Amino acid sequence: MAGDQITKQRTRRRVGAAAVAKPVSRPPVIEFRGVSKVYSSGDMGLDQATFTVDREDFVFLVGATGSGKSTLMRLLIKELEPSDGAIRVAGHDLREIPRKRVPFYRRNLGVVFQDFKLLPSRTVYDNVAYALQVTGGTRREIRAKVPDILRLTGLSTKLHNYPDQLSGGEQQRVSIARAFVNHPPLLLADEPTGNLDPETSIDIMRLLYRINRTGTTVMVATHDQTMVDKMRRRVLELSAGRIVRDEAAGLYTRDESTREFARRLRAPGAPPPGLV
Ligand SMILES: Nc1ncnc2c1ncn2[C@@H]1O[C@H](COP(=O)(O)OP(=O)(O)OP(=O)(O)O)[C@@H](O)[C@H]1O
Ligand SMILES: [Mg+2]
Numbered sequence: 001m002a003g004d005q006i007t008k009q010r011t012r013r014r015v016g017a018a019a020v021a022k023p024v025s026r027p028p029v030i031e032f033r034g035v036s037k038v039y040s041s042g043d044m045g046l047d048q049a050t051f052t053v054d055r056e057d058f059v060f061l062v063g064a065t066g067s068g069k070s071t072l073m074r075l076l077i078k079e080l081e082p083s084d085g086a087i088r089v090a091g092h093d094l095r096e097i098p099r100k101r102v103p104f105y106r107r108n109l110g111v112v113f114q115d116f117k118l119l120p121s122r123t124v125y126d127n128v129a130y131a132l133q134v135t136g137g138t139r140r141e142i143r144a145k146v147p148d149i150l151r152l153t154g155l156s157t158k159l160h161n162y163p164d165q166l167s168g169g170e171q172q173r174v175s176i177a178r179a180f181v182n183h184p185p186l187l188l189a190d191e192p193t194g195n196l197d198p199e200t201s202i203d204i205m206r207l208l209y210r211i212n213r214t215g216t217t218v219m220v221a222t223h224d225q226t227m228v229d230k231m232r233r234r235v236l237e238l239s240a241g242r243i244v245r246d247e248a249a250g251l252y253t254r255d256e257s258t259r260e261f262a263r264r265l266r267a268p269g270a271p272p273p274g275l276v
Pocket of ligand 1: 041046072
């Protein structure tokens with residue numbers, strides 16, 4: 001700590017005002033302080049949740065059905081307002097974002113749901129392009145970015161297909177492509193593998209892992225305990241709206257390649273490829 005101080009002072013003296021103005025450390029990407037959500041029905045969605053998530057983290061949100069995972073996600077995208085407490089995203093208090101600015105705020109978030117939510121009358125390409133159009137992307141930007149993201153998500157050969165001409169795993173990859181095409185600093189996924197078989201789920205997790213490695217913070221709500229155990233990432237567990245476990249995994253190396261990662265996920269315990 002003292003060493004840090006000294007370095008900072010030296011930097012200041014050497015490069016002057018510009019260095020002083022620069023923030024020394026960035027705020028956490030997500031910060032919940034005593035956040036509660038009581039629905040108008042009286043149901044407790046979240047109960048005094050306090051935690052932070054740092055940049056580039058990969059966090060699993062687990063807990064029984066009704067424990068508050070989706071409530072937490074919906075609070076984060078400002079679809080719900082907390083009854084108590086404060087939520088900050090990248091240092092910004094969500095209470096201070098007026099209604100009309102919410103769409104701008106959401107441009108910093110990628111959101112993936114269990115049921116994909118694709119536009120059925122649009123092709124893969126157009127589903128992804130649409131996400132850029134609505135956030136004001138130019139034609140040129142769309143032409144540059146969509147093929148890139150379709151390559152990353154392994155959909156280059158399916159760009160003319162409609163959602164009903166795709167498997168469940170492919171549809172989920174389209175919804176991830178759509179969520180990630182703007183390269184948001186934060187990606188939220190609520191049960192992204194809920195409707196998929198184990199092998200396809202590994203595929204989706206591998207994609208989320210790859211996205212995380214580009215520097216995006218990822219938070220995934222899931223019931224898939226096997227996957228959580230194998231991924232060895234941080235786990236936040238909810239029970240009746242309360243955070244009952246926050247385990248910073250620390251069991252993995254950041255430089256594991258996606259191939260090594262997928263191999264580990266398929267290792268004993270997971271069904272061998274081809275079985276499902
Ligand atoms: N719109 C709503 N109105 C009233 N109560 C709600 C509403 N949405 C959720 N709840 C309640 O809030 C609590 C938390 O629900 P939530 O949907 O966040 O759980 P979850 O962990 O996502 O569950 P699941 O694993 O089934 O998706 C539950 O008791 C639920 O009944
Ligand atoms: Mg839920």
